[in-house]
Amino acid sequence: MSKPKVDPASRKVLAYSVETNDPEESNIQFATSNAAARRQGADNIGTDFGSVSCRRAHWADQYAGQRFIPAKAYIDAGWWFGCNHCGARCDSDASYWDEETETDIALDLVFDGRVVYCSADCKAGHEAEVTARNARFEEFKVRVAAERPGVTFTEFTGGYPWCGNKGLFTFPGAQYGGSVSDSEESTELKWYVAQGDKAAWDYFIAEQSAT
């Protein structure tokens, strides 16, 4: 007896919902079998195969091979998300209790690709935050270059979604180089050089201030 040969191309990738008893851990996996989806989903959650259940999620089949499943598709299928700005629960019948009129008012959800906002105000708030952080990042680059002329920056990280900004640099005589950062709470710059470069750094700073 031999198993019938399965043409790999004929095995369709389907969507499965992998779940534990914590609804927040549920995730959609695309696979050619229930067992494969279950293994992927368990890995994704960080638990073992036996702790998850797996069932078909027909609604998500159309997103196989796509970069992401839109938040709207999840919500239409009964899932829920936190608002991408304030964290409020957004689901298909999300509403809030209005104290003044003593009525339940439906939330006007705003979808944006893989995220959802509980209101247009929250979407605008999020966009303002992104813009502000990116602007701070640009200012940071200008500021660090002005504060320590003569160092060569090799890499910058910052802007949205980072909380703080950071630059890596090297300078004449350095073996390891250093970093400079600010933080969300403060715009004060923190300069750091590797222990092995301390002497070279002190010499560099002395040279700089002498000119």
Ligand SMILES: [Zn+2]
């Ligand atoms: Zn919100």
